[in-house]
Structure formats: structure tokens, C-alpha cells
Amino acid sequence: MSKAPIKYVNLLMLVFLLASGYVAASGLQEAKISPYMLFTYLKDSNSNRILQARMTNITQTGEVPLPGLKIMFYNNETILGEAVTDNSGNAIYTIDDTYQLFRSDDGSWPFSASFEGDSLVDATFGELSVTDVNLEMTLSDEEGKKFVSLAATMPSDEGQVPVAGEEISVFVPRMFSLLPVGTGMLDDNGTIRFEFPGDIPGDSIGNVTVIGRFNDHYLFGSVEKRENKLWGLPVVKAPPTYRSLWSTLAPKWMVVSLAIMLLGVWGHYTFVVISLIRIKKEGSKEAKK
Amino acid sequence: MSEYNENLIKDLTPEIEKTSRSWYIIFGTFLVIFAYGINGLVQQIDKGHIVTGMRDNVVWGVYIVNFIFFMGLSYAGALVSGALHLFKTPWRAPVIRLAELITVISLAIGPFFIFFCVGRLDRLPYLLAFPRIQSPIVWDVIAILTDVFGCFIFLYISFLEDFAILRDRKDLNVAPWKKKMFRILAIGYTGTEKQRKILGFARNVMAAMIIAIAIIVYSVLAWIFGVTLRPGWHSTIFGPYFVIAAIFSGVGLLIILMAIFRKIYSLEKYITLKHFVNLGIVLFVIAAFFGYFTFSDYLTKWYGSVKMDKILIDKLFTEFNLFFIFANYIGILTPIIIIAIPKLRTIRNITIAAVIALVALWVNRYIIIVPTLETPFLPIQEIRPDWTNYSPTWVEWALTAAGVAVFGMLFMIISKIAPIISISEMEEAEEKRIQELSKEKES
Numbered sequence: 017m018s019k020a021p022i023k024y025v026n027l028l029m030l031v032f033l034l035a036s037g038y039v040a041a042s043g044l045q046e047a048k049i050s051p052y053m054l055f056t057y058l059k060d061s062n063s064n065r066i067l068q069a070r071m072t073n074i075t076q077t078g079e080v081p082l083p084g085l086k087i088m089f090y091n092n093e094t095i096l097g098e099a100v101t102d103n104s105g106n107a108i109y110t111i112d113d114t115y116q117l118f119r120s121d122d123g124s125w126p127f128s129a130s131f132e133g134d135s136l137v138d139a140t141f142g143e144l145s146v147t148d149v150n151l152e153m154t155l156s157d158e159e160g161k162k163f164v165s166l167a168a169t170m171p172s173d174e175g176q177v178p179v180a181g182e183e184i185s186v187f188v189p190r191m192f193s194l195l196p197v198g199t200g201m202l203d204d205n206g207t208i209r210f211e212f213p214g215d216i217p218g219d220s221i222g223n224v225t226v227i228g229r230f231n232d233h234y235l236f237g238s239v240e241k242r243e244n245k246l247w248g249l250p251v252v253k254a255p256p257t258y259r260s261l262w263s264t265l266a267p268k269w270m271v272v273s274l275a276i277m278l279l280g281v282w283g284h285y286t287f288v289v290i291s292l293i294r295i296k297k298e299g300s301k302e303a304k305k
Numbered sequence: 306m307s308e309y310n311e312n313l314i315k316d317l318t319p320e321i322e323k324t325s326r327s328w329y330i331i332f333g334t335f336l337v338i339f340a341y342g343i344n345g346l347v348q349q350i351d352k353g354h355i356v357t358g359m360r361d362n363v364v365w366g367v368y369i370v371n372f373i374f375f376m377g378l379s380y381a382g383a384l385v386s387g388a389l390h391l392f393k394t395p396w397r398a399p400v401i402r403l404a405e406l407i408t409v410i411s412l413a414i415g416p417f418f419i420f421f422c423v424g425r426l427d428r429l430p431y432l433l434a435f436p437r438i439q440s441p442i443v444w445d446v447i448a449i450l451t452d453v454f455g456c457f458i459f460l461y462i463s464f465l466e467d468f469a470i471l472r473d474r475k476d477l478n479v480a481p482w483k484k485k486m487f488r489i490l491a492i493g494y495t496g497t498e499k500q501r502k503i504l505g506f507a508r509n510v511m512a513a514m515i516i517a518i519a520i521i522v523y524s525v526l527a528w529i530f531g532v533t534l535r536p537g538w539h540s541t542i543f544g545p546y547f548v549i550a551a552i553f554s555g556v557g558l559l560i561i562l563m564a565i566f567r568k569i570y571s572l573e574k575y576i577t578l579k580h581f582v583n584l585g586i587v588l589f590v591i592a593a594f595f596g597y598f599t600f601s602d603y604l605t606k607w608y609g610s611v612k613m614d615k616i617l618i619d620k621l622f623t624e625f626n627l628f629f630i631f632a633n634y635i636g637i638l639t640p641i642i643i644i645a646i647p648k649l650r651t652i653r654n655i656t657i658a659a660v661i662a663l664v665a666l667w668v669n670r671y672i673i674i675v676p677t678l679e680t681p682f683l684p685i686q687e688i689r690p691d692w693t694n695y696s697p698t699w700v701e702w703a704l705t706a707a708g709v710a711v712f713g714m715l716f717m718i719i720s721k722i723a724p725i726i727s728i729s730e731m732e733e734a735e736e737k738r739i740q741e742l743s744k745e746k747e748s
Contacts, residue, residue, distance in 0.1 A: 266438035274438060274447070277521070281451055284514045288458055291507035292492060295465075295500050299493020 048138055049073045051082055055129045055142030057237030059149070065111040069129040069142060071101045081105030085137060090128045092118040123147060123171065124235075146237045149179060153228040153241035155212075162212035162247050164198070166228040169206055170236075178206025182235070186210045187227040188248075194227065218248020313731055314474065316572065317724040321471070322478045324721065327569070332717050335710040342707020345700035346421065354424055356700045363678040363695035368422040370670045371705055374554065375415030375712075376449075376526060377547070377666070380519035381555015382408030383456060384548075385587075386463075387516040390508060395737075396583055398730040399575045402463065403562050406725070407555060408515075409460050410715045412453055414708050421704055441529045448522040455518050459511045461490075465504060466729035469494040483722065523548050530673070536613035537606070537677040546598040553591045554666035557640075560584050560659035562716075564652060566725055575726060578652055582644075585655040588662060589644035596637040599669075603633075617680045621672060628672050636665020 054070040067089050071082040087107035089096045096115070099107035107129075111117070117125045124145040133139030147170060154165040164186045168179035182202050187194035198210035218224040224247050229240035320328055348356050359366045386404035389397035423429060436443045471477060472487040494500055527547035530538040540546070560581060567576040603621075606614040621629045640658040643649045675695050719725070 271438055274444075278447070278451065281455065281514060281518060284510055285454060285458060288462065288507045288511055291503050292462070292465075294503050295494055296492040298497060298500050298503070299495055302495050302497055303493060 049082065049136055050138045051085075051131065051140050052079075053129065053131065053140050053142040055127075055144055056232070057127065057144060057146045059151075059237070059239040061240060061242040064113075067096070067109045067111065067127055067129065069099075069101075069107045069131075071105045071107070071131065071137075071140075082137060085131050085134075088130050088132070090130070091115075092120075092126050094118065096127075120145065144237065147235045149230065149236045149239050150176065151228060151230070151239050151241050153226070153243060155226060155243055155245050155247075162214065162245075164210045164212050164226055164228060165207065166202070166210075166241075167205075167207045168202055168230070168239075178202070178204065180204045180206055182230070182233065184208060184228065184230055186212070187229055187231075188216055189225050189227065194229075194231075212247055214247075214249075216248045217251045218246070220250060220252065222246050222248045222250040224248030313728055313735075314470065314724075316570075316575065317726045317728055317731065318471070320717075320720045321483070321722065321724075328717060332714060335714045335717070338710035339707045339714065342704045342710070345703035345707070349421070349700050349704075356698060358696045358698050358701060359422075360689075360692040360695075362681055362692045363675065365422065365674050365678060366695050367671070367697045367701040367705055368418040369674055370667065371708055372415050372418035372422070373526065373547075373670050373674075374667050375411045375418070375708065377523065377551035377554050377670075378558055379408050379411035379415060379452075379456070379555075380523040380548070381551045381553075382406070382411065382559070383452075383459070383515045383519040384552055385555055385559060386459075387512040387519070390463075390512040391516070395734075396580055398734040399572070399726045400559065400563065400580055400584065401730060402725060402727040403566070404555075404559055405460050405463055406716060406719060407558055407562070408456050410712055410719075412449075412456055413715065414711055416449060418704075418708065441525070441532055444525045445529060448518075448525045452518050452522045455511070455515055459508075459515050462504065462508050462511060463727065464723055465491065465494055466496070467724050467727060469496065470728050471723075486722070519551075520548055523551050535677050535682075536611075536617040536680050537673065540602055540606075542598060542602055546602060549591060549594045549598055550666060550669065553588070553595045554663055556584055556588045556591060557659040557663040557666070560588065560656055561663065564656040564659075567652075570725070572726065575731065578650075581652050581655045582650050585640070585644045585650060585658070588640045588655075588659065592637050592640045592662065596633075596641075599633050599637070613680060613682060617676055620676050620680060625672050625676055628668050632665045632669040632672055636662055636669065 050073075051071050052074050054072070056068050056070075058066045058068065060066060069087045069089075071085050071087070072079040073082055074080075081101070081103065082105050083101050083103045085101045085105075085107070086098055087101065087109075088098050089109045091111075096111060097109050099109045101107045120126050122145075124147045126143065126145050128141060128143035130141035131137070131139055149168055149170045152167045154167075156163050156165065166184055166186070168182070168184065169176040170179050171177075179202055181204075183199065184202055185196050185200075186198040187196050189195070197213055197216065200208050200210065202208050212226065216224055223244050225242055225244050226247065227240050227242050230236045230238060232238055345356075357366065357368075359368075382404045386401050386408060388394075389401050389404065420426060420429070432443060432446050436446070438444075468487050468491040472484070472491045477484070494504070524544035524547065527543040531540055531543035533539060563576050563580060563584070566572060603618065607618050639661045643654050643658040679693055679695060681693070716725075
């Protein structure tokens with residue numbers, strides 16, 4: 017018997033084993049989470065500069081937050097600090113006001129965030145460049161109308177210059193996200209004026225938070241100014257609806273129905289008892305006769 | 306007094322003058338069963354509800370089944386007696402008193418099963434002291450109290466003429482206290498035209514009231530289940546369904562009692578095949594209605610396939626399938642078949658059909674209550690099986706048997722002090738019969 021077929025079979029088995037090993041190895045690799053990092057910058061109303069890295073695992077069913085991951089934040093190559101992702105997968109770092117940030121040649125701040133990886137989650141990083149911008153917001157009432165005025169300037173070699181031709185919006189916070197109530201382009205003076213709508217629901221007395229904001233801007237990141245104003249429509253909270261049978265007092269219809277029924281029944285009982293008394297009286301009369 | 310009336314009084318008051326040996330034997334047997342039940346009750350009071358099959362999850366068992374069953378019998382008795390009286394049913398005379406007695410005796414027994422079921426009896430007065438009108442339990446308490454008064458008034462006014470007859474019988478050989486009792490209870494009724502008119506109107510009023518009360522009160526009991534968001538209970542048809550079921554069991558019991566009293570007191574002359582067939586036809590119609598309601602209730606639950614309803618229905622078709630078949634097939638179809646075939650309409654067969662219907666109704670109540678409580682909405686893990694699976698203990702069976710024994714004992718005690726068939730109704734029926742005969746002769 018020729019040995020050739022045996023050789024081929026051995027070869028085939030070797031290929032099979034190698035393939036199996038590769039598949040198993042790749043399977044093991046696939047078991048490790050390949051995270052997605054959303055790296056953003058926010059300059060809030062108090063001029064705090066905040067870096068945020070959101071770590072998630074994108075699966076077929078949706079985005080799953082990755083908590084407990086240590087994220088390092090850098091300005092250029094200098095470590096600014098670190099933060100651990102919370103249950104929502106967010107690691108937030110607020111840059112110290114006194115820290116002198118490194119600027120690139122174009123005047124922007126280069127930031128990066130990195131996760132070094134662990135036994136379960138792969139390493140990843142994100143980077144962004146942010147040009148600092150100063151935003152001012154003025155709220156005014158004119159002839160019964162409400163206006164939001166925004167002015168934006170940015171530093172340059174000649175000092176602060178207006179930010180012209182960039183998109184900016186006015187928002188009001190709602191339950192799940194920010195509701196845009198006006199969007200427009202800054203003029204050459206770096207200003208814009210929006211008429212604030214008069215039909216925005218506020219709190220119980222009409223307070224509403226007005227936000228002027230560069231929202232995820234390609235140059236400035238997110239920069240915002242917030243102010244509370246009595247510009248909303250007062251919203252009277254509907255009284256909490258209870259299952260009426262569990263309420264302290266019985267519903268009126270029930271009390272009335274029960275009273276009618278009981279009065280009806282006991283009224284008839286009374287009538288019958290009176291009838292019996294009449295029978296007894298009649299009997300007494302007969303006995304006397 | 307005519308010879309007929311003389312015989313009537315003798316025949317219908319067999320135990321008033323003297324007590325037979327068989328009376329003592331039967332009463333003694335019931336007393337032993339009752340004592341056995343008391344022994345169970347003492348055990349329960351001493352050791353707590355741990356001696357019953359009820360646990361944290363299945364908190365209602367045989368006691369509540371008995372409560373609903375006895376209350377159903379009571380309301381059915383009220384409905385049947387009220388309807389027979391109000392519609393002047395010609396054959397009602399020998400039947401109506403039994404129905405009235407079922408009403409009052411069942412009503413006296415039923416609520417005791419609630420007391421057995423309640424863990425903290427000391428808190429029971431709170432229901433009256435701090436009632437919450439919006440609670441179905443309070444509706445039930447109000448309804449039952451109202452019903453108790455109504456039933457006792459109705460029973461009393463139906464007894465009034467008989468008390469007067471017994472008072473007026475000079476040759477009645479009874480103890481002086483009984484004579485005095487008849488005199489007091491007869492309240493001077495002598496049967497004058499005016500008294501008859503007042504009494505007749507009062508009886509009509511009470512008969513109408515008692516029908517309405519029975520329907521409302523048993524519906525209230527059904528709503529305790531209907532308003533509860535549990536699989537198998539949360540049903541809009543539970544009110545009418547319970548009322549129909551009550552009439553079904555009540556008519557069944559009436560037929561059984563007719564057969565028993567006919568036999569032991571030799572009342573064959575008064576309770577005839579005609580009465581059995583007539584009540585059998587009522588049983589037939591009610592069985593058909595009951596079957597329709599049962600089918601409608603289970604069909605909608607099964608077709609809806611709501612998760613918990615489906616689990617419950619599956620349980621009824623597997624774990625409780627024998628109970629289900631007996632309660633909802635045999636219990637309904639047997640009376641229908643026996644009554645539907647004229648050849649089968651004998652006193653014995655109709656009584657057997659009534660017994661099956663009555664027991665099936667009890668089982669029906671069992672499979673309404675227990676499987677639902679064994680199907681909790683929230684999954685319970687790592688729990689003792691006896692907490693989610695109910696099995697009645699000897700204590701519960703002893704008290705159930707005691708309830709039945711008390712029912713028999715009360716019937717026997719009443720038969721010692723009052724006629725178990727209304728003498729006045731029988732006299733009236735005889736008078737009508739004679740009048741009709743004379744009219745026929747004249748024509």
C-alpha cells in the first residue's frame with residue numbers, strides 16, 4: 017500500500033489543527049472588548065475646561081457603557097491627570113484654571129485621552145484640538161419680546177478678535193437632551209441675536225434655563241453660557257394620580273352608591289318591621305274583642 | 306280544622322312533640338364530627354396557622370373555599386325562595402321553607418370560615434371600627450351584615466303563620482317553654498283579613514328585597530376576587546358567574562335536602578316526583594348557564610395568552626386536570642344529561658345529579674382559589690415547595706366537616722321547634738286545589 021494517501025491525510029490533519037488553533041485563538045481575541053472612545057471638550061458657563069472620555073462597547077444590540085476604566089488625559093504629551101469611568105462609561109477631568117496649557121502653532125490646545133488596556137478591554141485613545149473661545153450671552157426683554165444676544169471672541173496675536181461666520185445655537189434643557197430653540201451664524205462682529213420663543217414650558221413659576229452654545233464645534237468643542245430666566249410658561253404639575261381605591265377617602269360616587277343602596281335596603285327592612293308591629297297591634301285589638 | 310289540616314300538622318311537625326331515637330343518633334354523629342372540628346380549631350389556636358396548609362404565598366385555602374361555598378348556598382336559598390314566593394309558583398309549598406332554611410343556616414355557618422382563616426382575629430373589630438369604604442372586604446362585611454338581618458326577617462315572616470297555627474293547637478304535646486315561644490313569636494297573629502293583607506305585602510316586599518340583596522351580596526363577594534389583579538381572578542364576569550354558580554349549588558342542595566327529609570320524615574305525599582323534576586329543570590337551566598359562563602371565562606383567558614393567565618391555564622390542564630374535569634365537565638354535564646332525558650328523571654337520579662353538581666361546585670371554588678395563589682406574579686426562588694404548593698391538612702378538613710355537621714345539626718334543631726315544610730303554604734295550596742276542583746265540577 018502506498019504511503020502517499022497517509023501523507024496527505026497527515027497534512028490535511030495538520031492544516032485542520034492549525035486552522036482550529038487559529039480560530040480558537042481569534043475567538044479568544046474576540047472575547048476581549050474592543051472599546052469605542054468618544055472624547056469631547058466642554059467649556060462651561062463658569063469657564064471650567066472639562067475633558068470627557070466616554071468608553072463604550074458597541075454591540076449588535078447597542079452601546080454598552082464600560083465602567084471602571086482608568087483614562088489618562090494629556091495636553092500635548094504632558095499628563096494632565098486621570099479619571100475612572102463611571103457607570104455611564106464617562107471619565108471626566110476638569111483642567112485646573114491655573115494650568116498653563118500648551119498651544120500648537122495654530123493657537124489650539126492639543127488634547128488626548130488614552131486607555132492603556134487591561135485583561136478584558138483593549139487599549140484605545142482619542143485626541144482633539146480645541147481653540148479657546150470666549151462666549152458672552154445677554155438676555156433682554158424688548159417690547160414684550162425676549163431676546164438672546166450672543167457674542168464670541170477668540171484670542172489672536174492682535175488680542176481678542178470676533179468669531180465670524182461660525183454656527184451657534186440657543187438651547188433649553190429638557191428631560192433627556194438640549195432642545196434647540198434657535199440656530200444661526202455669527203456675523204462679522206461675532207454676534208447674533210435670537211428671539212426666544214414665548215411658548216417654552218418652564219418650572220412651576222416659569223423659570224427656564226437659557227443656554228447659548230457652540231455645540232460640538234469643529235474648532236471650539238462645546239462652549240456654553242447658561243442663565244436662568246423667568247421666560248417660560250409656568251407649568252402646574254398635575255396632581256399625582258392614585259388608584260382611587262387606595263386613596264385616603266373613598267370616591268364620592270362610591271359613598272353615594274353605597275348610601276343609596278343601604279338606605280333602600282334598610283328602609284324596606286324598617287317597613288317590614290313596622291308591618292309586623294301593625295300585625296301585633298291588630299292581634300291585640302282582636303284579643304280585646 | 307279539616308282532617309287534611311290535622312294530618313298536615315302531624316306530618317310536617319314530626320319532631321316537635323317527641324324526639325325519635327334516629328334523631329338522637331344522627332344528631333350525636335354530627336356532634337362527634339363537630340367535636341373533632343373543635344379539636345382541630347383548638348390545635349390551630351394553640352399552634353397557629355402552621356397546622357394548616359396555608360403559608361406565605363397560598364394564604365387562602367379550604368376555609369375560603371368553604372366560606373364562598375356556604376355563602377353561595379345561602380344566597381341561592383334566598384334567590385330560590387324569593388323567586389318561588391314572588392312569582393307564586395304553584396308547586397312551591399313543600400320547597401320554599403327548605404330554601405329559606407338553607408339561606409339562614411348557611412349564612413350562620415359561612416362567616417365562621419373567615420374567622421378560621423384570619424391570622425389575627427384580634428384585629429377583626431378594626432374592620433368595623435375603622436372601615437375603609439373603598440375596600441372590597443368592607444363591602445363584604447356591610448353586605449353580609451345587611452343580608453343576615455334581611456334573611457332573618459324573611460325567615461321569620463314566613464314562619465309567622467305556622468307559629469300561630471302551632472300556638473292555636475291545644476292538643477300539641479310540647480314543653481311549656483315551646484308553647485310560650487310559639488305564643489311570643491306568633492305576635493298575636495290570628496289571620497284576620499287585615500293581618501293577612503299586611504303580612505302578604507310584607508312577604509312580597511321581603512321576597513323582592515331578598516332576591517336583590519342575594520344578587521348584590523354575592524356579586525360583592527365575587528368582586529373581592531374580580532378587583533384583585535391576580536391571574537384567574539381579574540375578570541369582569543365574576544359577579545354574574547358567582548351568582549349563577551351559587552344558584553346552581555343552592556338548587557342542588559335543595560334537591561338533596563328534599564330527598565333526605567322526604568325519606569326520614571316519610572313526606573312522600575307532600576314532596577313528589579313533580580317537585581324533583583321541576584327543580585331538576587331549574588338545575589338543568591342553571592347548569593347550562595353555568596357551563597356557558599365557565600367556558601366564556603376560560604376561553605378568553607386562554608385565547609388572550611397573557612403570560613400569567615397562560616401559566617394558570619396550563620396548571621389547570623395538568624396539575625389540576627382531574628379537579629378541572631370533575632368541576633367543569635362532569636359537574637355540569639351530569640345534571641344536564643339526567644334532566645334532558647325524560648326516562649332518567651327519577652327522584653334517585655335527580656338527587657345523584659344534585660349531589661354531583663354540589664360537590665363539583667365546591668371543587669370549582671377550590672380551583673378558582675388555590676391554583677391562582679400557587680401562580681405568583683413574581684417568580685419566587687429558593688423557597689420551600691410547601692409555600693407555593695397548597696395541601697389542606699387534617700385541621701382544615703376537620704373544620705370543614707364540622708361546618709357540614711353544624712349545618713345538619715341546625716336543620717335538626719329547627720325541625721324540633723318549627724315545621725320544616727310550611728304548613729300555611731300547604732294549607733293555602735290545598736285550598737286552591739279544592740277551589741279549582743269545585744270550579745271544574747261547576748263548569
